[in-house]
Amino acid sequence: MTTLQAFRIHNDANGYRGGIETMHTDTLSAGEVLVKVAYSSVNYKDALAGTGKGKILRHYPLNGGIDAAGVVVASSDRSFKEGDKVLCTGSGLSEIRDGGYGQYIRLPAQWAIPLPDGLSLRESMILGTAGFTAALSLLRMQDNGQSPALGPIAVSGASGGVGMLAIDIFTRAGYQVHAISGKAAHFDFLRGLGAVECIDRHQLTFSGKPMDSARFGGVLDNVGGAMLTGLLPLIVPYGNLALCGNAGGVPFESTVMPFIIRGVSLLGIASAGTARDIRDRVWHHLASDWKPCHFDRIATREIALEQLPEVFERMLSGDSFGRTIVRVANV
Known part of the structure; x- marks a missing residue:
């Protein structure tokens, strides 16, 4: 069991709220692959979920973040081993299971995408959803x-x-x-x-x-x-x-x-619900013949988990531009 920091969203008798909390890996949503998250990103859907201005989560509490990329630290599925780099977008993150705004995440093996050759973890989250x-x-x-x-x-x-x-x-x-x-x-x-x-x-x-x-x-x-x-x-x-x-x-x-x-x-x-075989085709293209040439221009901001509320408000007010990526943990 490992302690982690996460941006966790609640909706209960005390109201709708999200913020940084300490939790343990054994309380994360189930999945065969435990990943230490290096990067996530901020999408409009994340801002709606984090502020409660959109009905995104199906149950509470959950860690926010519909995107995640990091390194496998443990796996009960033979398709993955410690040290493998993986990513995940959509697939129920921050809807029915804990998302990428935590220093660790558990992923079902069927939704963990091996990071394709040609992309870094950071680039994969500039892309994100x-x-x-x-x-x-x-x-x-x-x-x-x-x-x-x-x-x-x-x-x-x-x-x-x-x-x-x-x-x-x-x-x-x-x-x-x-x-x-x-x-x-x-x-x-x-x-x-x-x-x-x-x-x-x-x-x-x-x-x-x-x-x-x-x-x-x-x-x-x-x-x-x-x-x-x-x-x-x-x-x-x-x-x-x-x-x-x-x-x-x-x-x-x-x-x-x-x-x-x-x-x-x-x-x-x-x-969000794209089948695995199609996901593999898309990420293959994104790492090769369709790989963007302008990552540094498009990624206009890199933030820490603590800065998420500010970014959410700016995004919902229309005062944001470019992609914001979240540096979650050092891997």
Whole structure:
């Protein structure tokens, strides 16, 4: 039994709260693989969970953090041994089991991903759920026939973590990226990541027609709502729209026309519950041909566990930029 520090979230008679606590490894959620966590990251979902402003956890208390990367210290599964470097994103972390905001974590062997050659632990958490989501979107699009020959990929919400990493990842994969963002002050930054065109969301108008002049070979939409409605009619025949976010709202209005006239496909991206075989494919790409070129630009802040509450509030107020990674323990 080992003592650890963790950012633990409660919801009981004393109210909803999260903060640093001392606990022991034998009280962590069950799993065959005990990992000393080197890094985690901060996602919007983590901020919602840590503050109680979103219903994320299924039961309490749990350690926060939907991402984790570190070194195996013990394993009852023969697939892993002491000293192996592993990572995990989603897979129930900070929802139904303790997450990555603790100096140790227990993982089921089926969700522990061996760190692929070509990535460091730190790089894997700059990617984290955000990079995994962007790459999973590209994988699903390509499996459904997407190619650079169809034309540029529009990325909405391009100033967010998924959007930034998508620009870098899609560019590495040979696509031209058109970045859509409401933060024009960040356009030079987005161009530096590889965007060939930046589109101001506030100046972007849609015709409202069920079909419009095709403009994009495909779309990665982080926004949903009216953005999703407006982008669907702009996709070329047999292009794909990968939907991975709902910042613009859950409902949307559309017609069947883009689907039955142009053969456009709408692909839902549910990264948290992705099957293991697909996870392995995504991480292989992220460590090789899709590996971002701009980790140092995208990771704008590195913090300790104690700084999480401040970062949560900044993120929820819209006052954050780039990826924040959490240095959890020295390994």
